[in-house]
Amino acid sequence: MSIILFIFATIINKVYIMGIVIGLLIPLLGTMLGAAFVFFMKEDMSPRVRKSLLGFASGVMVAASVWSLLIPSIEMEAGRGAWSVLPAAVGFLAGVGFLLLLDELTPHLHLGTNTPEGPRSKLSRTAMLAMAVTIHNLPEGMAVGVVFAAASQGVGDVTIASAIAVSLGIAIQNIPEGAIISMPMCAEGNSKRRSFLLGSLSGIVEPLGGLAVVLLASWLTPILPYMLSFAAGAMCYVVVEELIPEASSGEHSNLSTIGFAIGFVLMMILDVVMG
Numbered sequence: 001m002s003i004i005l006f007i008f009a010t011i012i013n014k015v016y017i018m019g020i021v022i023g024l025l026i027p028l029l030g031t032m033l034g035a036a037f038v039f040f041m042k043e044d045m046s047p048r049v050r051k052s053l054l055g056f057a058s059g060v061m062v063a064a065s066v067w068s069l070l071i072p073s074i075e076m077e078a079g080r081g082a083w084s085v086l087p088a089a090v091g092f093l094a095g096v097g098f099l100l101l102l103d104e105l106t107p108h109l110h111l112g113t114n115t116p117e118g119p120r121s122k123l124s125r126t127a128m129l130a131m132a133v134t135i136h137n138l139p140e141g142m143a144v145g146v147v148f149a150a151a152s153q154g155v156g157d158v159t160i161a162s163a164i165a166v167s168l169g170i171a172i173q174n175i176p177e178g179a180i181i182s183m184p185m186c187a188e189g190n191s192k193r194r195s196f197l198l199g200s201l202s203g204i205v206e207p208l209g210g211l212a213v214v215l216l217a218s219w220l221t222p223i224l225p226y227m228l229s230f231a232a233g234a235m236c237y238v239v240v241e242e243l244i245p246e247a248s249s250g251e252h253s254n255l256s257t258i259g260f261a262i263g264f265v266l267m268m269i270l271d272v273v274m275g
Contacts, residue, residue: 058263
């Protein structure tokens with residue numbers, strides 16, 4: 001009987017680990033799928049579609065920050081009464097500060113602009129575009145990783161199902177994001193294959209960052225409430241600093257608002273249903 005139980009436990013553990021690995025890879029697959037649009041669309045993305053997709057991505061990220069990161073962070077500290085909100089507040093501000101610092105120290109170039117940001121660099125335009133996207137994707141990878149870390153440690157009410165929900169939500173918003181990256185790169189003069197590769201590689205930081213957080217889960221358990229809200233702050237920084245301003249500028253800004261609403265509701269439903 002003990003041998004049977006051992007074999008059963010081993011199988012369950014392997015399935016559990018496989019679930020985490022798949023969950024970490026799902027966002028990258030979303031990015032790759034979106035980047036593949038460069039092979040099927042002959043022209044650059046229209047401003048209407050671009051604004052709608054930027055709004056959608058913003059909605060998903062804000063909803064994930066609230067339902068999947070900030071609320072669990074507060075619930076983990078529920079026993080502290082009014083002070084339960086402190087880790088969420090501190091972590092959120094730290095996440096915003098970290099991305100602000102990273103933005104200042106990393107040479108990068110946003111799509112649709114010709115003025116590089118950060119310190120002066122001899123990097124090519126394509127390399128700086130890729131750096132901007134990497135900065136963008138870093139908090140998303142952290143968000144997925146920290147939710148899986150919380151689930152693996154049995155902290156609070158975070159479950160593998162809710163972690164998968166976050167992973168799926170990030171992957172869904174990565175599909176239009178991958179297209180938004182690869183297609184302008186093709187318009188810049190890069191080949192379709194190179195544009196797809198660069199668009200896909202821009203998402204590699206997500207599973208790598210998520211895996212690092214999961215592997216350090218046992219050491220991070222005491223500060224997981226801070227880590228959850230840290231990821232939320234970093235994601236909200238990206239939304240407020242990059243996505244919303246670009247989606248709201250010029251004409252057709254109402255489309256980005258509609259996209260935001262759809263993305264927010266979709267992520268909220270995913271989190272509640274699967275959580």
